[in-house]
Amino acid sequence: MAFVVIQFLNGLASAADLFLVSAGLSIIFGVTRIVNFAHGSFYMLGAYLAFTLVEGVVGPALGFWPGIVAAAVAVAILGGLLEVTLLRRIYQAPELFQLLATFGVVLIVQDLVLLVWGPEDRIGPRAPGLEGAVSLLGHQFPRYDLFLIALGPIVLGALFLLFRRTRWGILVRAATQDREMAAALGVNERWLFTSVFVLGAFLAGLGGAVQLPREAVHHTMDLEIIVEAFVVVVIGGLGSVTGAFLASIILAELNAFGIVIFPEVTLVLVFLVMAVVLVIRPTGLLGRPEFAIRAASGVAEPPITPQSEAARNWVFAGVLGLAVLPVVADAYVLSVATEIMIFVLFAISLQFLMGISGMVSFGHAASFGLGAYGAALMIKHAGAPMELAFLAGIGLAALGALVIGWFCVRLTGVYLAMLTLAFAQIAWSVAFQWYGVTGGDNGILGVWPAAWAASPIVFFYLTLAVTTLALVILRRIIFAPFGFGLRACRDSVLRAEAIGIDRRQVQWLGFAVAGAFAGVAGALYAFLKGSVFPDVLAVPVSVDGLVMVLLGGIQRLNGPIVGALVYKLLQIVLASYTDYWRLVIGVIIIGLVVAFPQGIVGFFGTRLDALLVQRRNSP
Amino acid sequence: MRLEVHKLCAFYGRAQILFDVSLKLERGEVVALLGRNGAGKSTTLKSIVGLVEQRSGRVVLDGRDITYAPTAHIARAGLGYVPEDRRIFTELTVAENLLVGRQAPRPGAPAWTEKSLFHLFPNLAELSDRPAGEISGGEQQMLTIARTLMGNPAALMLDEPSEGLAPLIVEQLGKAILTLKQQGLSILLSEQNLHLARAIGDRVSIIEKGRIRFEGTMAEFAGDQTISRMFLAV
Numbered sequence: 001m002a003f004v005v006i007q008f009l010n011g012l013a014s015a016a017d018l019f020l021v022s023a024g025l026s027i028i029f030g031v032t033r034i035v036n037f038a039h040g041s042f043y044m045l046g047a048y049l050a051f052t053l054v055e056g057v058v059g060p061a062l063g064f065w066p067g068i069v070a071a072a073v074a075v076a077i078l079g080g081l082l083e084v085t086l087l088r089r090i091y092q093a094p095e096l097f098q099l100l101a102t103f104g105v106v107l108i109v110q111d112l113v114l115l116v117w118g119p120e121d122r123i124g125p126r127a128p129g130l131e132g133a134v135s136l137l138g139h140q141f142p143r144y145d146l147f148l149i150a151l152g153p154i155v156l157g158a159l160f161l162l163f164r165r166t167r168w169g170i171l172v173r174a175a176t177q178d179r180e181m182a183a184a185l186g187v188n189e190r191w192l193f194t195s196v197f198v199l200g201a202f203l204a205g206l207g208g209a210v211q212l213p214r215e216a217v218h219h220t221m222d223l224e225i226i227v228e229a230f231v232v233v234v235i236g237g238l239g240s241v242t243g244a245f246l247a248s249i250i251l252a253e254l255n256a257f258g259i260v261i262f263p264e265v266t267l268v269l270v271f272l273v274m275a276v277v278l279v280i281r282p283t284g285l286l287g288r289p290e291f292a293i294r295a296a297s298g299v300a301e302p303p304i305t306p307q308s309e310a311a312r313n314w315v316f317a318g319v320l321g322l323a324v325l326p327v328v329a330d331a332y333v334l335s336v337a338t339e340i341m342i343f344v345l346f347a348i349s350l351q352f353l354m355g356i357s358g359m360v361s362f363g364h365a366a367s368f369g370l371g372a373y374g375a376a377l378m379i380k381h382a383g384a385p386m387e388l389a390f391l392a393g394i395g396l397a398a399l400g401a402l403v404i405g406w407f408c409v410r411l412t413g414v415y416l417a418m419l420t421l422a423f424a425q426i427a428w429s430v431a432f433q434w435y436g437v438t439g440g441d442n443g444i445l446g447v448w449p450a451a452w453a454a455s456p457i458v459f460f461y462l463t464l465a466v467t468t469l470a471l472v473i474l475r476r477i478i479f480a481p482f483g484f485g486l487r488a489c490r491d492s493v494l495r496a497e498a499i500g501i502d503r504r505q506v507q508w509l510g511f512a513v514a515g516a517f518a519g520v521a522g523a524l525y526a527f528l529k530g531s532v533f534p535d536v537l538a539v540p541v542s543v544d545g546l547v548m549v550l551l552g553g554i555q556r557l558n559g560p561i562v563g564a565l566v567y568k569l570l571q572i573v574l575a576s577y578t579d580y581w582r583l584v585i586g587v588i589i590i591g592l593v594v595a596f597p598q599g600i601v602g603f604f605g606t607r608l609d610a611l612l613v614q615r616r617n618s619p
Numbered sequence: 620m621r622l623e624v625h626k627l628c629a630f631y632g633r634a635q636i637l638f639d640v641s642l643k644l645e646r647g648e649v650v651a652l653l654g655r656n657g658a659g660k661s662t663t664l665k666s667i668v669g670l671v672e673q674r675s676g677r678v679v680l681d682g683r684d685i686t687y688a689p690t691a692h693i694a695r696a697g698l699g700y701v702p703e704d705r706r707i708f709t710e711l712t713v714a715e716n717l718l719v720g721r722q723a724p725r726p727g728a729p730a731w732t733e734k735s736l737f738h739l740f741p742n743l744a745e746l747s748d749r750p751a752g753e754i755s756g757g758e759q760q761m762l763t764i765a766r767t768l769m770g771n772p773a774a775l776m777l778d779e780p781s782e783g784l785a786p787l788i789v790e791q792l793g794k795a796i797l798t799l800k801q802q803g804l805s806i807l808l809s810e811q812n813l814h815l816a817r818a819i820g821d822r823v824s825i826i827e828k829g830r831i832r833f834e835g836t837m838a839e840f841a842g843d844q845t846i847s848r849m850f851l852a853v
Contacts, residue, residue, distance in 0.1 A: 167718060174708045174719040181706040184668055185720045186694035186770050 002137035009136075011256030012249065013145035013214075016152045017043075019248040020207030021225055022232040023159065023241050024200035030176035030239035031196045033095060034087065035414060037102040040226030041109035042201045046075045046208025047217040048113060051122045054212065064128050072206035079201020083194045086590060091193075093597035096360065100550050101593040103543050106222060107586030113219050115580065124212030144213050151210065155203070156245050163241070172196060176239055223539050227425045230362075230418040231270065235277050237287020238414060246285055267429050274422065275407055282411050304356075304487070304557060306479055311558065318561075322464055326457045334456045335528065340568045341467045342524045347548035347560035349517035352474055355554045356483065357510035358490025359408065360417040363424025364545045366404060367515035369537030371397040371522025373431060376444040376532040381437075386450035390523045397519020398512055400427070405511030409504045412493075421542065428537040443533035447526045463524055470517055475557070477513065486510045544571075551592060620681055620697055620728070620773035620805050621646050622667070627676035629659075629666040636662045637829045639676070642807070644774065649796075649806040651820035651837075653813070653851060659829040660809040661703050664776045668693050668700045680774070697725050699772030703779045703809075705763040709752030713743060716751050716762055720769035728773035729802045736765040739795055757788040764795070774805040781812040793818050813851070817841065825850045 025039045053074075054067030062070055082105065090098050130147055133140040163169035175182040175192055183189050208221075232251055236243030254273060258266030277285060307315070325337060350364045374396025378389035404423045408416050431438045438444065453459050477483050485506045488496040497503050526532045535541070548567050552559025570588065574581035622644040629637040637659050644650050654660050666674045669690040678686045685693050694700065708716050717733055724730040737744035740761040746754050751762060760780055767775065777796070781789045793815050800806060800819060810816045816823070823840040825833040827850045833840070840846060 167721075170711065170715045170718050173711055173715075177708050177710055178706055180670055180690070181702065181708070182719060183690035184670065184694055184700045184702070185766065186691050186722050187719065188691045188695075189689075 002139060005137055006139045006141060007256050007260060008253065009141060009145065009149060011253035012152070013148040014256065015248045015252035016148040017207035017211045018225070018228055018232060018252060019152050019245050020155060020203045022229040022236065022244040022248055023155070024203035025229050026233050026236070026239055026241060026244050027172070028197055028200040029233075029414070031172055031179070032087070032091070032193050034098045034102065035095070035417075036200070037099060037226060038082070038105035038109065039200070039204050039229065040222035040224070041106050042075050042079060042204035043208040043225045044113060044219070044222040045078065045109065046071050046205030047211055047221065048117050048122070049074050049205070050209035050212045051124050051217050054125060064125065068206070068209040068212070071209040072202050075205025075208070076198045076202035080194055080198040083197035086594075087197070088190065088193075089594055090597065093593065096546070096550055096554070097593045097597055100547060101590050103547075104586040104589035104593070107582040107589070110219065110222065111580045111583035111586070117219070119219060121216040121218045123216050127213050148210065148214075152245065156241065159241050168195065227421060227539070231274060231422045233284070234415055234418045234422065235274055235284055237284030239288055240284070240286040243284055243286035267426050271422070271426050274419075278407060278415070278419065279410060283415065304478065304555065307557065315558070319464070319468055326460060331456045334460045336572055338456075338460050338463045338528055339525075339572070340565055341463050342521050342528065343544070343548065343568045344561050344564040345467045345470055345524070346518055346521040346545055347552070347564040348471060348474060349514045349521065350545040351549045351552075351554065351560045352478070352517065353511065353514035354549060356478055356490070357486045357507060357514065359507060359511060360413075361420040361542070362417045362546070363420035363422070363542050364514075364518055365537050365539070365541035366420070366424035366427045367397045367401050367518035368522040368525070368541055368545075369427060369431065370400040371519030372526040372532045372536045373438065373444075374519065375523040375526045376447045377437070379447050380444050386453065386527065390527070393523030393526065394516055394519045397522060398516035401512045401515020402508070405508045405515070408511060409507040421539070424537060424542055425539070428534055431534040431537055438534070441534060443531050445531045447532060448530050449527045459528065463528070466520060466524060470520055474517060478557075482506070482509070547589060622698065622774055622805065622807065623679040624667060625677040625679070627663065627666055627678065628674060629662050629671045630673040631671075635829065637666060640826065640829070640831055642824055642831070644805050644807050646805055647800075647803045648821045649800050649808060649819050650822045650824060651816035652807060652809040652824050652826060653811070653816060654826040655851060656811070658826045660826055661778055663826065664700065664778050664807070664809055667776065668698065694770060695722065697728060697773040699767040699770055699775045701764050701767045701775065701777045701780065703782065705759050707751045707759050707762055709750065711751055712748050713751050713754065713762060714747045716766050717769050720766040722770040725771045725773055728771050729804070730771050731768045733769075736768060739798060740765055757784050760784060760788070760792065772804070774807070775799065776807045776809075778809045779811060780808075781810065781815050789815060813847065
């Protein structure tokens with residue numbers, strides 16, 4: 001019994017920082033409608049800055065408590081600067097581009113942290129006055145954890161007062177519900193947005209800082225916390241601070257008890273709880289009805305039409321050009337070209353999911369990775385030939401997408417997107433932790449193609465053939481009745497259902513199709529690299545896909561091809577020149593979002609359209 | 620406060636909704652903007668306060684060009700807007716809704732307080748602490764006007780305030796709007812309810828399919844039955 005109580009208190013203590021981060025994320029989203037990926041970066045910066053300020057690595061040591069507060073304030077200021085310099089420019093852009101820009105910030109901060117603090121873990125000091133442990137029911141319980149347990153409710157209470165008792169808080173609540181109306185009443189949005197961002201960043205920074213005496217500070221804590229925070233926000237309901245509080249306790253308790261009772265299934269538990277909550281309450285425990293995520297630019301998009309003769313010829317010429325590439329290129333160039341084609345396929349499958357089916361995924365890596373693991377596992381454990389393993393990869397990806405999709409089609413918008421991310425992260429953890437089967441972070445080696453396909457030239461042609469075929473099939477699907485059904489559901493669920501389309505069924509199948517094709521890409525990738533590591537399931541792969549699709553323009557059929565080509569090439573070239581390629585890519589992503597809010601192909605396409613109209617109209 | 624609209628055009632996507640709409644609202648005057656459903660009344664008002672993104676033309680408020688000013692700045696310049704669909708902050712209480720609209724008093728415009736607004740709309744006084752989502756449609760309509768008045772506007776745009784309200788409430792509302800007129804507010808009233816428009820309007824503009832088709836005094840409009848038959852009859 002005593003043990004249960006202690007473990008419960010442990011859970012409460014680790015809920016504190018999760019709550020701080022999730023609350024900030026939720027508040028920022030509520031008002032600005034920005035899903036701030038960089039919120040995990042604020043958390044990480046809070047931890048590193050606290051480490052530096054408390055210890056006085058540069059400048060005077062502030063001591064523990066002033067150092068913690070100073071770190072949170074510093075992060076708040078950084079958040080404000082970010083809002084004023086970057087986000088303000090892109091509030092008019094589609095939400096997904098804003099998301100992309102904040103992910104650019106994530107990449108930049110990751111490299112800056114490496115540059116400033118180095119790759120080693122940093123261990124913070126104990127909190128003065130709260131060192132050691134108290135005796136509780138015969139167990140030793142850290143004093144500092146008692147402070148953390150109190151911190152959560154204190155912050156919740158403070159936020160409650162802030163939002164109920166101050167004019168600022170009332171304005172924030174008003175703007176969360178109807179930002180246009182608030183503006184029409186003279187509420188200055190700019191100032192409100194900046195201040196909300198500052199508050200959110202402060203909470204995240206504080207969350208990172210108070211964690212200092214508990215856990216080592218390291219440079220992957222940003223993505224770890226943001227994924228957990230997404231889960232919290234999905235369970236608790238977007239825009240609800242109390243919901244975030246409840247959900248972070250639920251999540252932390254599941255972890256606390258899961259780890260001691262069944263360490264292997266902790267994640268499954270978390271996932272089950274989330275699934276149950278979402279099936280019963282699709283907007284989370286205390287969420288508002290719905291926050292739609294606008295994938296398109298808000299302006300009515302011209303409907304997708306079959307390609308013109310000219311465009312078809314260009315694609316054909318591109319395939320022909322690739323076919324003669326092995327004549328001139330060496331093995332390295334061929335492997336780069338093969339990799340790019342694989343990511344073209346991956347990006348196309350994601351566009352099918354987002355652009356055609358209208359389901360935004362932050363976790364498409366799950367399908368890619370399952371494809372890769374399906375193939376690799378088949379080879380490792382069954383000694384299967386490449387062809388069979390390849391099919392197994394597609395099968396596993398399709399199966400995974402069916403499971404994930406079953407939950408996801410019950411949601412829409414941001415909730416759906418965050419759920420996909422959570423699922424991808426679960427898949428990643430399974431691959432990472434299940435040493436017996438997946439080899440954990442040692443990966444699976446020796447996933448080579450069959451003898452006939454072993455030469456880089458043959459594998460290049462194989463990839464070209466598979467990618468082209470997959471592309472043709474996807475096009476067929478888009479212009480088949482099923483594809484029209486998907487687009488109908490995307491544009492208006494109500495009208496689609498009114499004419500007899502079973503929305504969930506159609507979207508579920510769409511999800512599975514997109515997953516299967518991503519699985520094809522993943523299986524090809526496994527054979528190209530000869531190995532599979534948990535990285536193929538990780539957040540960066542999902543985000544790479546998003547970047548490619550969005551850069552290309554989500555509503556342009558050929559967009560992802562251009563997007564994948566440009567982005568992957570950039571990544572490969574940069575990685576060969578500098579260790580800090582994330583920094584450069586981050587800056588480039590932000591630059592592109594600010595310069596081309598419609599995507600590259602969208603940007604030039606719109607101008608081309610305008611030119612054509614002009615020419616047609618001029619005598 | 621004087622409001623001038625010159626050749627206002629507005630678009631939703633590729634569809635043009637307004638075609639060279641011009642309007643004039645003199646100080647202390649009530650102009651009724653009449654038209655059938657979908658004629659462009661709401662879009663006109665929305666475009667004036669900058670809530671329609673794609674627009675062209677010129678909007679001048681007391682000599683100041685506000686065509687491309689941010690919505691909040693337009694509101695702060697003294698132009699109050701009461702939307703058609705009320706857009707009450709349903710999660711806030713009645714009193715909190717009023718607080719959102721509060722601005723500093725403006726020279727040359729009546730200064731409102733929560734108390735004086737409760738005097739104008741007595742029903743609201745007892746509802747002060749109720750969540751605004753729980754009050755009736757008529758009460759919400761009063762609240763949305765009161766909320767905009769908390770900004771002490773010098774000119775007011777009302778978008779179909781009588782829509783969906785019981786006749787008794789419409790009468791009450793008409794009295795309140797008349798009070799505002801007597802206090803010297805310039806009012807642009809978009810309406811389908813001819814009765815209400817006749818009772819308080821000085822001049823009339825009729826909009827049809829995004830174009831202004833008639834402009835004149837209330838007397839001219841009332842004297843010529845063909846006008847209303849042509850542009851307003853269903």
